[in-house]
Amino acid sequence: MAKKVRILVAKPGLDGHDRGAKVVARAFRDAGYEVIYTGLRQSAEQITTAAIQEDVDVVAMSLLSGAHATLMPRVIKMLKEQGAGDKLVIGGGVIPEEDIPELKAAGVAEVFTPGTPLKTIIEYVNSKF
Amino acid sequence: MELLEKAKAGNKPSIARLISIVEEGTPESAAVLREIYLETGGARLIGVTGPPGSGKSTLTDKLVKACRNKGKTVGVIAVDPTSPFTGGAILGDRIRMSGIALDEGVFIRSMGTRGSLGGVSKATHNAIKVLDYAGFDYIFIETVGVGQSEIDIVKTADSVIVVSVPGLGDDVQASKAGILEIGDIFVVNKSDRDGAERVVIELAQMLDLNPNKDIGWKPPIIKTVASRGDGVDELNDKVNEHYDYLLESDEITERRKIRLANEVMEVLMKHAETYVHSRLEEEEFTSKKLDKILSRELNPYDVVDEILEKTFK
Structure with missing residues (x-):
């Protein structure tokens, strides 16, 4: 029996739009993943704590507010500091193309912008486990 | 095992990893459980069950805060159903527990039922042992109160809180679910809504039919509005009263004996199954x-x- 892969779907920052995150969460569930969804407006501390306590394999963050350049790297830094730097971190939402290299340099493994087919996201995660 | 030492010292990533190991039920998990077993048994187990949307997570959040105010550390295991079709799950109980999520003395873990593959009650019992071993004073187990395995989980707690809400149908529904027998404390949540009083009366009547009602603990019925915190103090008092009762009457020994007997049986059956398969x-x-x-x-x-x-x- 293969280990069940667990994914945290998190909404950092202050925007109140979680439709995208919920659609992605459902797609992960339908692909057989165990998804932990923590709701809107999560701080980097909350996301890090949830990722650690839930022992997830993947942290997927959705951001539409423009704060991705601050919040995503902050979560990665906190995960590392707390001994959980081994998790695959991916991002999604309204993220300008030109910001993506910076996010990747900070440790975000992949970024999925609006219009990405769900299949692409699932296949990406499948390929990692 | 280094992981065990770190978990014992309260290291969160190690506790989390240990839970994953015992949840998977791998050979490594058997080794872990053997190692930690003798150092468990110190935690107080409180089960919270009720239909989806009845406010279990919100109530748990509030009860955990009450425990924290007394300086106790708390572990929470929140079980949500796994889809029988895809094997996936969306575990959303943390959403309602944001009030305690960042508390250093609280550890919340979501678990999927994982269908027939995992044996949910075994996985949950194992996870409880890890939290117990890690030294949490209280462990809350929250499950949807439908289905045999979910009931199996909560009924092994020291105290079981059964949550109802107005508007779910008539009193026959309550007796159908099979949860009347396992409740030590009944809560009618969202009691600011129409019909709450009726639910209280119906519950009282159903409990009154219990042939053993005059012996031992009499389950109280408490009205709450968890989102506002109404009635939570009273509920918390009752939980403590019930625990005192368990200690005084020594029913706690009886309960834990039954729990362990079930557990031994479960492990035995699982091993027998594996053995038969291999042979x-x-x-x-x-x-x-x-x-x-x-x-x-x-x-x-x-x-x-x-x-x-x-x-x-």
Whole structure:
């Protein structure tokens, strides 16, 4: 029996739009993943704590507010500091193309912008486990 | 094992990893459980159950805060259903527990029921042991109160809180669910809504039908509005009262004995199953016997007898 892969779907920052995150969460569930969804407006501390306590394999963050350049790297830094730097971190939402290299340099493994087919996201995660 | 030492010292990533290990039920998990078992038994277990949307997570959030105010550390295990179709799950209980999520003295873990593959009650019991071993004073177990396995989980707690809400149907629903028998404390949540009083009366009437109602603990019915915190203090007092009762009457020993007996049985059955699988000469079984059953030359019951005789001789 293969280990069940667990994914945290998190909404950092202050925007109140979680439709995208919920659609992605459902797609992960339908692909057989165990998804932990923590709701809107999560701080980097909350996301890090949830990722650690839930022992997830993947942290997927959705951001539409423009704060991705601050919040995503902050979560990665906190995960590392707390001994959980081994998790695959991916991002999604309204993220300008030109910001993506910076996010990747900070440790975000992949970024999925609006219009990405769900299949692409699932296949990406499948390929990692 | 380094992981064990770190978990004992309260290291969160290590506790989390240990739970994953025992949840998976791998050979490594058996080693972990053997190692930690003798150092468990210190935690107080509180089960919270009720239908989806009845406010279990919100109530748990509030009760945990009350425990924290007394300086106790708390572990929470929140079980949500796994989809039987895809094996996936969306575990959303943390959403309602944001009030305690960042508390250093609280550890919240979400678990999927994982269908028949995992054996949910075993996985949950194992996870409880890890939290117990890590030294949490209280452990809350939250599950949807439908289905045998979910009821199996909560009924092994020291105290079981059954949550109802107005508007779910008549009193027959409550007796159908099989949760009247396991509740030590009944909560009517969202009691600011119409029909709350009716639910209280119906519950009281159902409990009154219990043949043992005059012996021992009499389950109270408490009205709450968890989102506002109304009634939570009273509920918390009752939880403590129930625990005092368990200690005074020594019913706690009885309960824990039953729990352990069930657990030993469960482990035994699981091992027996594995053993039978390993001993089955599958080729012979599948190719020859199954064909004969199909063509009605043999019946399944004789075949099973034969297998059992061969396996355990």
